[in-house]
Amino acid sequence: MIKVFTLPDLGEGLTESEIVSWKVAVGDAVKLNQVIAEVETAKAVVELPSPYEGVISRLHEEPGTVVEVGNPIVSFEVAGSEDSAPDAPAEEQNSKRVPTLVGYGAEPEKGGRPARRARPGAALAVASTTAAQAAAEPAASVSLPAAAVVQNLVQNVVQNVGERPRSTPPVRKLARDLGVDLSALNGTGVGGLITREDVQAAVVSSEVLGSAQLAAPFAAGQAAAGLPREVRTPIKGVRKYTAAAMVSSAFTAPHVTEFLTVDVTPTMELLAKLKVSRAFAGLKLTPLTIVAKALCVAVGRNPSLNSRWDEANQEIVTMSYVNLGIAAATPRGLMVPNIKDAESRSLTELAQALAELTETARAGKTSPAELSGGTISITNIGVFGIDAGTPILNPGEAAILAMGAVRRQPWEYQGEVALRQVMTLSLSFDHRLVDGEQGSKFLADIGTILADPGMLITMI
Structure with a gap:
C-alpha cells in the first residue's frame, strides 16, 4: 500500500x-x-x-x-x-x-489536503522533469512521437512563462548559490532549458574574466565587462528569520551598551599552560572558553543579566540555569545555538561543548532545539579582527557580550608601560531588566577574572 x-x-x-x-x-x-x-x-x-x-x-x-x-x-x-x-x-x-x-x-482542511501555494515555474519544472525522465529511458523504450510530445510540451510551457529564465528549481538554486544571472544565459537543453552544465560553464567563464579583468578598477559608472551588474538573492530561511528577530529586538528592548578594556595577558598565559596539560589533551582552547566560564560565574553574582521580560504575564522571569548562546557565522547566515546548563559544566566540558557547537553550526546541522531556550549570549567579533561593537540582543534575552580581538599594545603594568595583550569587552543589555549598576558589576566581574584568573576562586 x-x-x-x-x-x-x-x-x-x-x-x-x-x-x-x-x-x-x-x-x-x-x-x-x-x-x-x-x-x-x-x-x-x-x-x-x-x-x-x-x-x-x-x-x-x-x-x-x-x-x-x-x-x-x-x-x-x-x-x-x-x-x-x-x-x-x-x-x-x-x-x-x-x-x-x-x-x-498540519491539520487537513475539511475538503481534503491543505491548499498549496502556487510556485512560479512549477509547470516548467514538471515538463522538464518529464523530459529528463524520457531522456533517461533506454532508446528502445521511447518512441519518436513520444519524444516529440515531450519537446512540444516543454516549448509550450516555455512560451507561457514570459520573461522568467527557463530552468528547473534545482538549476535555479545552483545559480543562486554560485551567483549566476540566469537571464544572461542561453540554455542548451530541450526547448532552450538552462541546464546545470550551462550554469557551471558560466562560472568558469566568469573566473576566466576575473583573472584578467577583476584586478583592474571598475570604470566610472560601469561594472566589469561580462559580469552581472546586480545579483539578487531571495530573503528566506535563516537570514529571513534572523532579520526579523533582530528588528524586533532592536525596537522592543531598550538597548544599553557598555565597554571595558582589559589586560588579558594572565588569561593568555593560562591558556598556554592548559594547552599542554594532559587534562585538556585534544581539546581546542581559546579565549572564548575562558570568557564563557567567566560569564557563567558572573551571572551567578548578577542574576538580572540572566532574565527575560514576559510581556503577556507582566512578569520578569529570572533563570537559575544558563543556556549560553554562542553567535556563529555560517554559510546560511547568523545562528545562535546554545549550550544547555552551561553554569554546571567544568572548563573541560565547556571547551568540548563549544567545539561541538561550532562544528555543527558550520556544517548546517544545528537542530531547532539547540537554537531555542537561550538565556544569555556571547558573540566573538575578535575572530574578525574587530575590537568592539554594539551587539543586538538575541530576542528574549537580557544581555549579550561581544569579545574583541586580543591585541599586543602598550599598557600600564606595575607602574610602568609594558607591551601587554589587551581585549575590549562590549556588553549590551535590556534596560527594562538590567540597571546600569547591575550591568556594570557584571561586566567588571568578567574583566576581573580575565585580568587575574586566580580571582575566580573568590567568586564561587
Missing part, C-alpha cells in the same frame, strides 16, 4: 520549509528513522527521518522548492493488505493530525 508523508510541523511554529536535498531516490528501500531529506526551516537545516519502512515510490518536490507544512513531499510503498493509488494523498491522510517522528503534520 502507498503511504504519503507530508511536511511536518517541526515544533517551532513554522509554516513552511525548503527542500534542501534528498538523501533517497525513487525505488530506494528505506528503514524507519533513516534520514531521507534535509529541509531548511527559518532557523536551521534539519535532517528529516523516514516515518515508514518501505520503498520510495514518489518524490513530490524537487530540491530548492519551498513547501508549506502539511503538503505531501514523499510517498512510500509499504507492506500491507490495503491498496491505495500512488497519487491520492487525500485518501492516505486521516481526518485528524497524525504524529510523526519530528512533530505533527
